[in-house]
Amino acid sequence: MLIAASPTPPPPPHTGGLLALIPGTAGLLTVAALGIALLLFLIIKVRLQPFVALLAVSIAVGLAAGLSVTELFGTVQKSDAVSLIESGMGGILGHVAIIIGLGTMLGAILEVSGGAEVLSSRLLNLFGERRAPLAVGLTGLIFGIPVFFDVGIFVLAPIVYAAAKRSGKSIxxxxxxxxxxxxxxxxxxxxxxxxxxxxxxxxVDLGWVILMGIVVGIPAVLAAWAYAAWIGKRLFVAVPQDMVEAAEEAKATVAAERAAAGRTDREEPASLGTVLTIIGTPLALILAATFSSIALDESTLRSVIEFFGNPFVALTIALLMAYYLLGLRRGWSRTSLERVSTASLKPVGNILLVVGAGGIFGAVLKGSGVAQALSDTFSDVGLPVVVLAYLISLVLRVAQGSATVAIVTTAGIVLPLVEGGDHSQAFLALIIMAISAGSIFASHVNDGGFWIVAKYFGISVRDTLKSWTVLESVLSVAGFVAAAALSLVV
Incomplete structure (x- = not known):
């Protein structure tokens, strides 16, 4: 799907700031280029926290594009007037914060309750020693749905150590x-x-994001697994003994913490069915609501399905299920559940602030006219919006390392390209898939995930580049190809 060219770009709404020197669309494009360059400089060279960098750049871009202080920050006299910063921050966090908060607590209960151990042990027994790498990969795929990437590594790394040590093959x-x-x-x-x-x-409705995420993600991860099998046979890295010992110590520490938190010795391992049910319930409910809006006419049944399929409701149901099935029914105290849930939310603050700052950046781009100028320019290029979204996200990712920053910044830039157009929810979800695919391309030394992988699995920097960096690139390219192909037919 190509971006239709705009024959007569609308005049910029503001003429102050940098536009006084370079008027019109050229000035707005200059503001955009300088703003992105400043963002990369602050994050890469100055090492400024991404939230602060995004906020500072948003303000700078707004002022340079001619927005007034009142438009950016509002006024004390008019308490009911909402500024661009407030609307940008509140507009995105009102939707995102609840979902991320509920999902984080759900992942924490699954993690601490031993859900990963249950999942991995059953899959390893099912697939056998010969297909153990596939079993470990499926464990990461399923357990990775409710838990953050780095948490998944911390929890599942001991399983990798054990499998590699038992087989004598490369980790x-x-x-x-x-x-x-x-x-x-x-x-x-x-x-x-x-x-x-x-x-x-x-x-975009989350049901469509889940559906397209599955459709795009499965071929992408299959391609990545194929590369993993290839490089794993050609790059031998011994199991790091110090990390094995550290994992054993951590396991003993966790056991002691569980006992201190009120866990009992009579606790039985959770069943695989319970773990899969809890993980799958919110996905199934959200997807059901999405399909009901297409397949059913307005009715009581459709209203009920859409109620339970609302992401807030679906995740709350899954969390309550986890509280009971993995906690209370197995001897946890209510205090233990509260402690685990509260502790899990501590790392979320930084993520939410970065996401909110991305919302501010998008609001400023739109309110200043910079977004429209970018839209008109990209329209003239003639590339499909899926390709542009991927390339912009890829460049931002490689330049500064953070996938979250790449996604929220790219989404703010791409928004005017699709806003107001007659695009289906499925197509917009594929745009998100393209952005997400670009945000994981070529993880290297400026990405925290690169060093986590190298440290936890004892891989040298050179070998991490050969294995992890290329693996991420394969995952990225395969995901983009799948999204681009689907965008031609939806």
């Missing part, structure tokens, strides 16, 4: 499939911050 053979599964869910599926934030900015 790369087992680590890479696991990482591919975790990365796929982190990039393409809610309730992870990236796709949820993009869905909020582009006003």
């Amino acid at each position: 790369v053979l087992y680590a890479m499939p696991l990482l591919a599964g975790l990365s796929m869910t982190h990039a393409f599926l809610p309730p992870h911050p990236g796709p949820v934030a993009a869905a909020g900015l582009l006003k």
Whole structure:
């Protein structure tokens, strides 16, 4: 689907700031280019926290594009007037914060309750020693749905150590499939911050994001697993003994913490069916609501399905199920549940602030006219919006390392390209998939995930580039190809 060219770009709404020197569309494009360059400089060179960098650049872009201080910040006299910063921050977080918060608590209960151990042990027994890398990959794929990428590594790394030590083969053979599964869910599926934030900015139903995330993510992760099998046989890395010992110590520490938190010795392992039910329930409910809006006429049944399929309701139901099935029924105290839930929310603050700052950036681009100028320019290029979304996200990712920053910044730039157009929810969800695919391309030394992988699996920087960096690139390109192909038919 090509972007239709705009024959007569509308005049910019503001003439102050930098536009006084370079008027018209050229001035707005200059503001956009300088703003993105400043953002990359602040994050890469100055090492400024991404939230602060995005906020500072949003203000600078707004002023340079001619917005007034009142438009940016509002006024004390008019307390009911909403500024661009307030509307940008509130507009995105009102949708995203609840979903990320509920999803984070759900993942924490699954993690602490031993859900990962149950899932991995059953899959390893099912697939056997010969197909252990695939079993580990499936564990990452399924368990990665409710937990953050780095948490998945911390929890599942001991399983990789054990499988590699038992077989005597390279740890790369087992680590890479696991990482591919975790990365796929982190990039393409809610309730992870990236796709949820993009869905909020582009006003896309989460059901469509889940559906397209599955459709795009499965071929992408299969391609990544194929590369993982290939590189795992050609790159031997021994199991890091110090990490094995650290994992054993951590396991003992967790056991002691569980006992102190009120856990009992009579607690039985959760069943695989229970774990899969809890993980699958919110996805099934949200998808059911999405399909009911297409297949059913207005009725009581459709209203009921859409109520339970609302992301807020679906995730709350899954969380309550986890509280009871993995907690109270197995001897947890209510205090333990409260502690685990509260502790899980501590790392979320930084994510939400970055997402909110991305909403501010998008609001400023739109309110200043910069977004429209970018839209008109990209329209003249003639590339499909899916391709542009992928390329912009890819460049931002490679330049500054953060997938979240790449997604929220790209979504703000791409928004005017699709806003007001007659695009289906399915097509917009594929735009999000393209953005997400670009945001994971070529993880290298400026990405925290690169160093987590290298450290936890004892892989040298050179070998991490050969394995992890290329794996992410394969996942990215395959995901983009799938999204681009689907965009031609939806």
